[in-house]
Structures are given as C-alpha cells and as structure tokens.
Amino acid sequence: MPASQTTNEEIAELFEHLGMMLEMKGDSAFKIRAYQRAARTIEELSFPLDQAVADGQKLTGIPGIGKAISEKIHELVTTGQVQTFERVKSELPEGALNLLAIPGIGPKTAVLIGTELGISTIEGVEQAAQDGRLASLPRMGKRAADSILRHIRASRSISSDRTPIGQALSIAEAAMAGLRERDAEISILTPAGSLRRWEETIGDVDLVAITPQPEELGRCLAELPQVREVLVNGPRKTSVIVDPGLQIDLRTGEAESIGAMLQYFTGSQQHNIRLRDFANRMGLSLNEYGITNVESGQVEVFPDEESFYARLGLPLIPPELRAGMWELEAAIEGRLPQLVEPLHLRGDLHLHSDWSDGSDPIETMVATVASMGYEYMALTDHSQGLGVANGLTPDRLAAQREVLRQLQERYDIRILAGSEVDIRSDGRMDFPDEVLAELDVVVASVHNAMSQDRETMTRRVIRAMEHPSVTIIGHLSTRLLGQRPPTDFDLEAVLQAARDTGTALEINASPERLDLKDTHAYRARELGIPLVISTDSHHHSHLSGGRFGVAVARRAWCEPQHILNTMPLDHFRRFITTPKPQRIKVFDDVVATAAPSVPNGHASSQAGA
DNA sequence: GCCGTTTTCGGCCCGACTGTTTTCAGTCG
Numbered sequence: 001m002p003a004s005q006t007t008n009e010e011i012a013e014l015f016e017h018l019g020m021m022l023e024m025k026g027d028s029a030f031k032i033r034a035y036q037r038a039a040r041t042i043e044e045l046s047f048p049l050d051q052a053v054a055d056g057q058k059l060t061g062i063p064g065i066g067k068a069i070s071e072k073i074h075e076l077v078t079t080g081q082v083q084t085f086e087r088v089k090s091e092l093p094e095g096a097l098n099l100l101a102i103p104g105i106g107p108k109t110a111v112l113i114g115t116e117l118g119i120s121t122i123e124g125v126e127q128a129a130q131d132g133r134l135a136s137l138p139r140m141g142k143r144a145a146d147s148i149l150r151h152i153r154a155s156r157s158i159s160s161d162r163t164p165i166g167q168a169l170s171i172a173e174a175a176m177a178g179l180r181e182r183d184a185e186i187s188i189l190t191p192a193g194s195l196r197r198w199e200e201t202i203g204d205v206d207l208v209a210i211t212p213q214p215e216e217l218g219r220c221l222a223e224l225p226q227v228r229e230v231l232v233n234g235p236r237k238t239s240v241i242v243d244p245g246l247q248i249d250l251r252t253g254e255a256e257s258i259g260a261m262l263q264y265f266t267g268s269q270q271h272n273i274r275l276r277d278f279a280n281r282m283g284l285s286l287n288e289y290g291i292t293n294v295e296s297g298q299v300e301v302f303p304d305e306e307s308f309y310a311r312l313g314l315p316l317i318p319p320e321l322r323a324g325m326w327e328l329e330a331a332i333e334g335r336l337p338q339l340v341e342p343l344h345l346r347g348d349l350h351l352h353s354d355w356s357d358g359s360d361p362i363e364t365m366v367a368t369v370a371s372m373g374y375e376y377m378a379l380t381d382h383s384q385g386l387g388v389a390n391g392l393t394p395d396r397l398a399a400q401r402e403v404l405r406q407l408q409e410r411y412d413i414r415i416l417a418g419s420e421v422d423i424r425s426d427g428r429m430d431f432p433d434e435v436l437a438e439l440d441v442v443v444a445s446v447h448n449a450m451s452q453d454r455e456t457m458t459r460r461v462i463r464a465m466e467h468p469s470v471t472i473i474g475h476l477s478t479r480l481l482g483q484r485p486p487t488d489f490d491l492e493a494v495l496q497a498a499r500d501t502g503t504a505l506e507i508n509a510s511p512e513r514l515d516l517k518d519t520h521a522y523r524a525r526e527l528g529i530p531l532v533i534s535t536d537s538h539h540h541s542h543l544s545g546g547r548f549g550v551a552v553a554r555r556a557w558c559e560p561q562h563i564l565n566t567m568p569l570d571h572f573r574r575f576i577t578t579p580k581p582q583r584i585k586v587f588d589d590v591v592a593t594a595a596p597s598v599p600n601g602h603a604s605s606q607a608g609a
Numbered sequence: 610g611c612c613g614t615t616t617t618c619g620g621c622c623c624g625a626c627t628g629t630t631t632t633c634a635g636t637c638g
Contacts, residue, residue: 064611
C-alpha cells in the first residue's frame, strides 16, 4: 500500500470541488465538466486509485481521465495535495464552497454573497436573507431571498442528503399510490432516475407520468398529505419535499414520447452526456421528446426505450448499467452482459427463525421459501456467541437439525442445515470444528469489534475464509446504510484470499445493508470470486427482498453464472461438498461453460499496467 | 480538460423552471 492512504472518495471530492471553484471563477464550462465527469467516474471505480498509482498503472485509459487529471491524481496520492487546487482556492472568497450546499445557490450566487457581503457560512446566509441584505444584491430580490431561506430551512429538515433505496422506494410507492387515487386517467406512472437505476442511496425520487391532464397531476402531487413543501410547480415539472424529508420530482409528458422521456429522466447524467455525444456524431440530437435529425429538423418519437436505443443502433442498455462508465462501449461492441434476474435465483442461503433473532417459526420460513418456487434454502440462525440474538449452542443446533429433518419430509424444497457463525475478534469461529463440519452451509460474519484497525480486520476476515468449513462470508463490511459505516479492511487482499480459499462472498440483499456494495461486487466478479445473493431474512415478509440484492449484482455486471445460488441444486451441492481450495474449480467450470459475454477484466485492463 | 467511424484541433447534451427582467442568467438534474 502507499505510505498514506487516499481514498477514491477523497480524490473524487477534490475534483468535484475544483470544478465548482472554477465555475465560480467563470472558467471554461467544458473544463469544469471534465473535472465533474472525472469525479463521477472515480466514485464508480471498483479498484483503489492510490493502489493503482503505487503499482505504476496507467490511469489515462479510464473514461474522462486524461494526462492532466492523471497527473493531479499522482500529485495528490504522493504529496497529499494538488497545487492547482490550493491556488484556485486561495483566489476565491473564504468559505464560498460551503454556500454551495444550499439548494438554489450556485457558483455565481455563492461568489456574489462571499465578495459583496463577506459571508462564508450557511447561518450567515440565513441571517442575511432575514435582514434584507441578501435581497439588496444585484439580480436578487425579496422573492429570491425568501426562496433561498425556504431552501435552507427545508434542507435542514432533511436528515441526510441521500436516502437508502429501501426507504426511498417505500416513499415513492406511497406517492405513486396517492397520485393514482387522485387521477384515475394516469396511463403510465413509474420511477426514473437513481431509483430506477437501483443506486444504493437516492438523492431525490424522480417520477415520470403520462396522463391527459399533466398540470392537474402536478397539482395532485403538491396536495398529497405527506407533502411538506412545494419547491417547483410548472406545467411539466413539479418538485416537492415529502415526510420524512425527501424530494420528489414529477415529470409529465405525452404518451407518444414515453420512450425518450424514460431514457432522459433515468440518466445517469454522465450516461446521457455520453449517449448524446454519440448521437451527435450521427447527426442526431436527443432530448426528452424524441430524437431530432439535426439537418432536417425532423423529430422521431418512440413508444419505449428499446426502440429509442435501437434508433441509435444500440441494444437496450439496462438502467442499472447506465453509470456513464463502460456501458456505451460495451453496447456498441455487442458486449453487454445478460444480467442476472430475480427469476434466476434458485435458493436463499441466509435466513433466520425464532430460534435465534428471527420472528417466525422455522416452518413459516420454510413454507414461504417453498412457495416462492425455490429449489433449496439454508436455515442459518446465529451461533452461540451472539447472545443478544439468542444464538444457538451446539446442543440447540443439533436439536434444530432434527426439526429440519422432519420438515424435509413435508416440503418440496431441499432444506440445508446451516448457521450464521460469528467470526470472533481474532478470526476464530464461534463453533468447534467438529460442529461446523456437520453443517451444509456456514455463513461466517463479523458482528462485533467492528472498529478494529485495517490490518486486524483484514487478518480476521482472511482467517475465517481459511477455515475449511466456511462456505460464505456474510455482509463483509457490516455497514448499515445511513446508520453505521463499513469496517476498515484491505479489499484487494480480502478478495484475493476469497479466490485462493474458494470462499464465496455474500451480496446481502437486506435494503439496510446491500453488502457487498456494487463496486466491491464488480471487483469480486472480475476476480472470479463466487457470489451469493441472500436475503438475511428475519421475518417471512423479508424473503421476497432478493430483488435488492439482484440489483446490486446487476450493477456489478453479473450474469447468472456468477451467482452461486442461481445454480440448480445438484451443481450447488457439488460446489459445497468439494473440499475448499479445489472448490473454486467447480465454480470456474460453471463460469467457463456459460455464454462468454461478460466484460471480465475490463476495468483493470483499461487501467492496467 | 478530454477526445477521435471527418479529428492531435476543434468540438464539447439539453431543457424546465424561477426570478428579475422585457430577453436572459442562474440553477438544477
């Protein structure tokens, strides 16, 4: 590792801020966008840039990163700062960047406030909005000042700036239900934006609607009981903030344009910029109404996204892939993956009953999984060490196996004996080896001492993977979205150990976790590590939540063969009954015999040495 | 600052909404 770490997040933030500062200075809009694009790309990378720099890898193959930005990354990683950044910062009013956090205040207004009023904090702006100083500025007025004040107060009531997708989806569904109740003539009403791309957190909810009375629908949204604040209300676009503090943007349009609308509002912004650039070179211009032939001015409309992309000579690019990374090249070259889908799942390998901290009896869980058409499941109640979760002792575990044997006779689903076994702070397992050896599936997870330093945590997890009975590492980072940060560990070292030991990694589908996260799952797939999508259900109603995990896998460009629990039971059994280091070969065989359309090694080859 | 199916120079996505203005700048996504 480099002497001191610089995370991709820190590097991305530097370029994001550099772009904002250049915007304040009125620099070239294209240069600004180049920095912003680099920031977006770096956030999405599946490998650590500081490591790549230390390894002497070339960065200029990464989309949006050329010579100048590559040099600045080197400078930041090796010296801890970037001269250009420091210089630009010194030329701007103190704290101007702080003001950009206020919705409605952009670079121009921030500089104006900083230079004219000497204000550098959000509180200062609030004060100036109240005492009239803000309204006295050029091109400002009372209404503008009031609007800024409203935005400050609204943003303060939003707990954090991004909402975990599980919560956002519930809020979106409630709003959509309310709209349907008030307008029976809606023909289409669907999420777009980051929600449709299944990002793990959502900045604001985008909805797209087709209805005969668009303006009326905007009014309906503004009048929903959960609406706390109306931000925008125009003929085609309405923005509101709903409880408990999430913005919803509703766009309406004509039925004939739905293909272009969905594409436009699903984004991502970077994907759209690249797609429009691609279209421009064909003499076509894209907007939310259709595709315009620049020369003739003729506009074509599209009934769905598939025909929209087809007009550009492209296959439909699934929303989860529209990150503005490598998906456009893959589409052009016919290398888009055949992404895994919920229907591909044949088993659930991580679920709890009321024997530990679940809330349903074993039979309820078994019956529910069986009714979903799955071929197999593993019951994985907690091990003894997790006292708060009523973890099972070896005796209770043995008793549970007897219950499973009886249930097996009555249900048409293969019930595997499992346990979610605690990884103790030193990496030892929470059951004796002979107990573990009796189980079909061992999910090993960290549940305590989560603040261990990087080295200790890395050693701890690797030691667990080296255990011959450990099948899967559960929720690797232990994060809870918006509540608990991930543990610190060396991802590359852990992934390498997973590959070397033949240990699978779980994509925990619980919407509070989503762990592995998308970029880590992407890297794991590249390295040929078996992945599992499990719900970690603690109630039978959670069992249908696999979709969230499938979304993570899709964002990681996973095809069915990358996911162990898409295998038929006999294949899966061959995997878990093969001794561990050789086990990886069973998995490799499955991947090798599947359709070879996955861009394996694409990211690393682009950035490769 | 990045990038290349016409290019190593000359392009660079596109529109809605708001507020302060009588035609546009700023912000947002």
